[in-house]
């Protein structure tokens with residue numbers, strides 16, 4: 231008899247414009263659907279039912295790397311079989327790698343009777359991000375696991391702060407080009423001018439305060455990135471048009487989702503979010519670039535676990 235659990239792992243928007251590597255939020259859609267089964271025999275096997283041809287060796291697949299890190303901390307490590315239907319395109323800037331890593335460890339923890347805390351799960355899942363981008367960062371993993379909006383005050387040691395905020399609608403456009411996070415990190419300057427740093431930390435503090443105070447105008451003013459966006463936005467055709475037209479349409483603001491190429495905009499009203507979706511579609515239709523758009527909102531649940539089912543082999 232083998233036990234299985236199914237999870238829905240959410241897309242996430244990392245950075246939230248000004249908070250490179252320290253802020254992120256979980257979205258209601260898109261999400262990945264993952265089924266994890268406990269095996270008697272040790273070892274991890276991985277299968278994908280999607281079109282992305284991701285590696286199935288556990289060390290090369292981010293979900294496998296996250297599970298391997300968890301197994302290292304168990305006295306009697308079991309085996310797992312993972313089946314993933316990936317609906318968040320890899321290299322989208324929507325936390326595709328984080329959804330796989332976070333979903334895998336949440337599912338495994340559920341199957342094992344929850345021996346690990348959420349903080350432990352973030353620690354394991356960051357090993358998946360290391361495989362994907364060469365660096366452990368938690369700004370997609372933490373919101374995927376905790377839900378909502380999270381601040382990563384520190385990763386060594388981990389210090390995760392869950393933030394509350396007012397209702398917000400999120401419009402996302404995903405131009406169908408791939409930007410690998412590893413490449414988008416490589417092009418960043420390693421040094422920052424003091425005057426830029428001052429602007430940036432004013433914006434991060436302003437954004438966090440705006441969320442907690444439910445002050446939409448302060449949120450809008452703080453959605454500005456003077457360090458990363460000027461470098462990365464060059465990789466994203468249509469970026470300037472989407473951003474300026476969205477502001478004109480009444481969006482609070484927004485920018486690159488994670489390392490791109492997706493762009494996200496926040497709005498107070500659903501009607502504004504829908505108008506922003508329309509203008510995003512117009513920009514990319516004019517450019518002749520395939521795209522997907524989503525109007526969604528913040529998911530406060532994070533990885534959703536369906537009841538454990540028991541199968542007879």
Ligand SMILES: Nc1ncnc2c1ncn2[C@@H]1O[C@H](COP(=O)(O)OP(=O)(O)O)[C@@H](O)[C@H]1O
Pocket residue numbers: 284285290291292293316319320321322323324325326327328330361362363409410411412488489
């Ligand atoms: N299970 C997985 N899900 C997504 N990406 C994976 C997975 N396993 C390995 N990868 C690799 O991780 C990279 C995608 O991660 P990344 O560039 O961070 O994109 P994203 O912004 O969508 O998370 C790709 O090189 C992909 O091959």
Ligand SMILES: N[C@@H](CCOP(=O)(O)O)C(=O)O
Pocket residue numbers: 242244245250251252322323324325326327367369370411414415487488489490
């Ligand atoms: N802080 C990271 C976030 C990467 O997010 P992803 O969704 O593009 O994987 C970065 O900006 O490099």
